[in-house]
Amino acid sequence: MGDFNEYESGTYMRNKKNNNVSKVPDTDTYVQRLQLSDFLRKPVIRSAIRALQLPLGSRGLDAGCGIGSHTLLLAEAVGPAGHVTGLDLSPEFLAHAREVVKKSSLSEQVSFQKGDVNELPFDENTFDWVWSVDCVGYPTGEFLPLLKELARVVKPGGSAAILAWSSQQLLPGYPLLEARLNATCSAIISFVKGKRPELHFLCALGWFREAGLEEPTAHTFVGDIHAPLSDDLRSALISLFEMLWGEPQPEVSQEDWAEYQRLCLPESPDFILNRPDYYAFFTYSMFRGKVAK
Numbered sequence: 001m002g003d004f005n006e007y008e009s010g011t012y013m014r015n016k017k018n019n020n021v022s023k024v025p026d027t028d029t030y031v032q033r034l035q036l037s038d039f040l041r042k043p044v045i046r047s048a049i050r051a052l053q054l055p056l057g058s059r060g061l062d063a064g065c066g067i068g069s070h071t072l073l074l075a076e077a078v079g080p081a082g083h084v085t086g087l088d089l090s091p092e093f094l095a096h097a098r099e100v101v102k103k104s105s106l107s108e109q110v111s112f113q114k115g116d117v118n119e120l121p122f123d124e125n126t127f128d129w130v131w132s133v134d135c136v137g138y139p140t141g142e143f144l145p146l147l148k149e150l151a152r153v154v155k156p157g158g159s160a161a162i163l164a165w166s167s168q169q170l171l172p173g174y175p176l177l178e179a180r181l182n183a184t185c186s187a188i189i190s191f192v193k194g195k196r197p198e199l200h201f202l203c204a205l206g207w208f209r210e211a212g213l214e215e216p217t218a219h220t221f222v223g224d225i226h227a228p229l230s231d232d233l234r235s236a237l238i239s240l241f242e243m244l245w246g247e248p249q250p251e252v253s254q255e256d257w258a259e260y261q262r263l264c265l266p267e268s269p270d271f272i273l274n275r276p277d278y279y280a281f282f283t284y285s286m287f288r289g290k291v292a293k
């Protein structure tokens with residue numbers, strides 16, 4: 001499983017309250033990757049937001065908002081009477097998010113705040129809903145305290161939703177190569193190295209139940225990609241290949257590395273994105289529960 005939580009470098013921070021470790025990636029490369037990934041992710045995230053049916057006029061929190069791409073989509077969904085707060089650990093990402101919002105027509109409906117999802121800087125019952133994409137659910141550590149912390153700031157009857165990139169098929173015709181490359185990605189390698197199965201994101205229904213959230217549901221959204229590819233999609237996929245598999249890992253054989261380079265590097269004569277029949281997909285999974293009344 002690949003995801004947008006795979007950073008080559010960044011700053012690790014340990015939360016004093018629950019000992020969870022968070023990673024704030026280095027800014028420039030990461031902002032660029034998030035911007036490119038938006039070409040792939042936005043339609044899928046829009047579908048997830050539609051499925052949530054957020055009440056018009058409601059107030060919500062985008063926890064781990066990064067550069068704010070989804071904060072804006074959420075603000076659109078709740079309409080002019082609603083409000084969305086984007087929260088992130090990284091002041092650089094928040095500065096970027098503020099710039100983007102300033103240029104949009106939604107600046108009155110959006111605000112940003114620096115903070116840690118492990119210890120939210122909000123009172124109990126502040127929001128009607130909270131949502132988090134590729135943040136809560138993936139950091140190393142325990143999810144239960146995180147979910148409880150999200151639920152704490154939501155009003156009774158409100159909802160908490162966490163989403164994460166949950167799978168991809170990007171190399172049509174090469175399923176074994178792709179499976180072997182994927183097995184070395186950070187989201188999977190930790191399970192190869194003994195991470196407890198119940199800490200896998202797809203076990204989140206259990207975390208919701210344990211956190212006391214009611215009526216937990218799970219739903220997966222698919223992003224389809226096919227030729228002909230726009231320049232933006234092409235760049236987004238090149239960046240994704242690089243992010244997923246572009247760092248040679250000790251577990252990857254020489255043959256697989258050569259195949260990766262043959263298929264996934266734009267300068268290769270066999271570059272897979274040049275195929276007129278190229279088709280790929282990826283998924284985002286969303287878990288949601290209600291805060292007890």
Ligand SMILES: C[S@@+](CC[C@H](N)C(=O)[O-])C[C@H]1O[C@@H](n2cnc3c(N)ncnc32)[C@H](O)[C@@H]1O
Pocket residue numbers: 004005022023024025034063064065066067068069070087088089090093115116117118132133134135139
């Ligand atoms: C993979 S990015 C996702 C950003 C955004 N949700 C998106 O999907 O575009 C993860 C974000 O979580 C933030 N983050 C990591 N640990 C955090 C924490 N403990 N509290 C708040 N933000 C955190 C990082 O700074 C980064 O912006």
